[in-house]
Amino acid sequence: MDHKNYINCKYRSGVQFVPHSGVQSIRKEPDGTLTIEATLTTEDGHSTTHHAFRGFDAIVMAVGRTPRTSGFMEHTTIIRNEKGFIEVDGQENTSVPGVYAIGDATNTGWELTPVAIAAGRRLADRLFGGEPDACLHYHQIPTVVFSHPPIGTVGYTEPDAVAKFGPSNVKVYTSSFVNLFYSMLAPENKPKTAMKLICVGKEETVVGMHVAGMGADEMIQGFGVAVKMGAYKSDLDNIVAIHPTASEEFVTMAPWGKIQDRITLPFGTARPPPTMLE
CATH class of the missing domain: 2.30.30 (SH3 type barrels.)
Known part of the structure; x- marks a missing residue:
């Protein structure tokens, strides 16, 4: 999408x-x-x-980056993949006990500064802060492609969710919105901001949110908090929309009259773990 x-x-x-x-x-x-x-x-x-x-007039070649791990790591037993990225597990452990790797040179797939910072802080918490279970959940990282228009995403894509949880356990909602910035344009010239919501299980736990269009870069950070907290689809349904904004599409995707059929919890109630994510 x-x-x-x-x-x-x-x-x-x-x-x-x-x-x-x-x-x-x-x-x-x-x-x-x-x-x-x-x-x-x-x-x-x-x-x-x-x-x-x-x-x-000019040609730009953008073919990605490779890690500078050659020239010295050959003298170690640390395992790298075929592209030279250091292989690590979910807690930044390399193949050599006591040797850790974080950041762009690892095989996590996230070549982003905030991700490296977050992984480093959690590694420090585990080693020196008395938090042995601290780790970075790489499947819940919000990120943005700063294109024109921007693309914002957090959590699982639809194919990834289907592969992990099974097609019968995944429900997808989509919508679109024309930003007021384009109000004066002819209808055929108005670009739309497109949204997709990925939900899992009977509670419809929100495991992925994706948006492409004006404002995507600013709205995805807040929705990333909702995904990290394990929000249900009903949590989005029960918030009042801010109109007219593109972000309101994420909270108005429920069919009218169907909200009462979803699982809801009173404010302050302890939230049970999502059925499909246990």
């Missing part, structure tokens, strides 16, 4: 995407422009064609 909404927004602004492609060469033409020679493969992988994309 998130990437499709983002791509649709960029198409509206004139950006062209070429999926399933592989750059073969880049050459400079006599007029100073750049030409990209690339192969295009169909989504099913059965057919490949060659194309030339011409007339570029």
Whole structure:
């Protein structure tokens, strides 16, 4: 959902995407422009064609990063994966007892400064703070792609939730909203902010929230707290919406007249562990 909404927004602004492609060469033409020679493969992988994309002033190559773990770790027995990332468990333990690793050089998949800071603090709490069970829950980290429009996400994606909990235990809600910023545009030119809510179990525990569109970067932090606290879908249903905002879509996804069918708890009641997350 998130990437499709983002791509649709960029198409509206004139950006062209070429999926399933592989750059073969880049050459400079006599007029100073750049030409990209690339192969295009169909989504099913059965057919490949060659194309030339011409007339570029500049080309940006963004192929990700690799950890600088070579040149010294060969002298240790610490296990790294094929890309050089240090393999760690859920408590930052490496394959060598007493040796820990945190941050971008690990195989956690989170190359973000706040994640490294949080993991380091919990490691310090375990080693020196008397909190042996302190750990970072990597599946509940809120994050944002600072694109235009931004994409905000926290928790499980729909495929990940289905894989972990089973399709019969996952319920998905979706909605969209046109921000007031675009009110004066023609209807066909108004980009929408898209939302998706991933719930699990009979309590409909919220395990994932995803939003793509204006304001996603600012709203996902607060909703991340709700996911971390184990909020139910009914908790979102029972809060009064702030209108007109995109974030109200997350709290107005319940079918009218159906809220009473969900599990609710009086304010201050101890919350039992979610059935599907035990």
